[in-house]
Amino acid sequence: MAARGKHRRPRMTTLARGIVAAGTGGAALALPIVGATGAHAAQPTQAVQAPKVAPAAVPQVSLITYKVAAGDTLTKIAKKHSTSGGWQKLYKANRAVIGNDPAVIRPGLKLTVGTKNTQTSAKTATASKAATASAVTPAAAKTYTNDLDGWIKESLDIMAQQGIPGSYDGIYRNVMRESSGNPQAMNNWDSNAAAGTPSKGLLQTIDPTFNAYHVAGTSMDPFDPVANITAACNYAAARYGSIDNVFGAY
Numbered sequence: 329m330a331a332r333g334k335h336r337r338p339r340m341t342t343l344a345r346g347i348v349a350a351g352t353g354g355a356a357l358a359l360p361i362v363g364a365t366g367a368h369a370a371q372p373t374q375a376v377q378a379p380k381v382a383p384a385a386v387p388q389v390s391l392i393t394y395k396v397a398a399g400d401t402l403t404k405i406a407k408k409h410s411t412s413g414g415w416q417k418l419y420k421a422n423r424a425v426i427g428n429d430p431a432v433i434r435p436g437l438k439l440t441v442g443t444k445n446t447q448t449s450a451k452t453a454t455a456s457k458a459a460t461a462s463a464v465t466p467a468a469a470k471t472y473t474n475d476l477d478g479w480i481k482e483s484l485d486i487m488a489q490q491g492i493p494g495s496y497d498g499i500y501r502n503v504m505r506e507s508s509g510n511p512q513a514m515n516n517w518d519s520n521a522a523a524g525t526p527s528k529g530l531l532q533t534i535d536p537t538f539n540a541y542h543v544a545g546t547s548m549d550p551f552d553p554v555a556n557i558t559a560a561c562n563y564a565a566a567r568y569g570s571i572d573n574v575f576g577a578y
Contacts, residue, residue, distance in 0.1 A: 392442040398435045402426075409441040424474060427512035427551075437549075476500075476509045479530070479553040486558050490543055494561045498572030499531075503557070505576075506532040511553040529556035537563055 394405060402415035411418050419430040422439045426432075433439075470485070472478035480499050487494055507513035507530050515527040525534040528550045533541075538550040541562040546555035564571040564578060 391440050394439050394441045396433050396435050396437040396439060400433060400435070402430055402433060405439065405441065411441060476503065476530075476553075479511070479557060482554050483557040483561065486543060486546065486554070487561055490562075492543070492558070492562050492565050493570040493572070494565070495570075495572050498570065498574070499557060499561065502560075502571060502574055502578075503530045506530065511556065512551055529553070529560075531556055531560035533560050533563070541566070 392409070394409065396405070402418050405411070406413075406415040406418045415430070418439070418441065419426060422437075425437055425439065472482040480496055480503075483499065484494065484496060486492075503509055506527075509530070511530050513529065513532065515521055515532060518527070520527055520534050525536060527534050528538070530553050533550060533556060535550060538556070538559045541559045542548065542555070543558045543562055546552065546558050548555070550556055550559075561571045564574050568574055568578065
């Protein structure tokens with residue numbers, strides 16, 4: 329016997345029932361649908377973008393340097409470069425290079441005579457700063473005090489990179505014996521001086537020795553404290569095994 333089919337009456341949504349009810353009994357009425365909800369019912373608000381502003385220029389300061397020529401004096405250099413404060417300010421800014429006597433400046437010295445500003449966009453400056461920061465190694469970022477303690481520590485870091493032996497105590501002991509810690513010290517009376525090659529700097533190296541054992545990356549000026557210490561320790565390592573083994577004239 330065939331079973332009678334059961335037909336389920338289609339369920340009408342509230343919305344559908346409303347439309348059907350409105351359409352019975354004659355002409356259909358267009359009724360507004362009230363209370364529609366859901367994401368499709370909200371009208372998006374158009375965002376208002378703020379006008380773009382060009383990055384402001386950032387002042388960059390760079391040093392102006394001058395290489396001392398024969399016959400130069402601090403007064404001449406200060407006048408030539410219109411240095412505010414005259415030779416006194418010029419000497420104060422370069423005392424570490426010149427030494428204790430402002431009347432004696434050697435040809436070849438590089439002096440800072442002023443600064444200049446260059447304009448760089450904020451975007452360029454930020455990119456440049458980021459590139460510089462990523463390129464700087466931890467050793468380059470390290471700072472040192474501008475005194476005997478700082479000079480020795482900087483030299484020791486360079487020596488470690490170059491495989492040159494030596495200790496803080498060994499360097500300090502020999503510096504105090506040779507120059508009493510004066511980077512501008514020069515011996516004008518011994519046999520080396522008589523031969524035309526006076527001993528110079530913290531560890532009293534003569535020019536031929538300094539040039540032969542100069543360590544790349546340091547100054548070529550034998551009066552530069554870090555360059556002088558590093559070259560002298562390089563020489564002492566080659567001849568005595570280490571500056572720590574030096575206890576007298578070497």
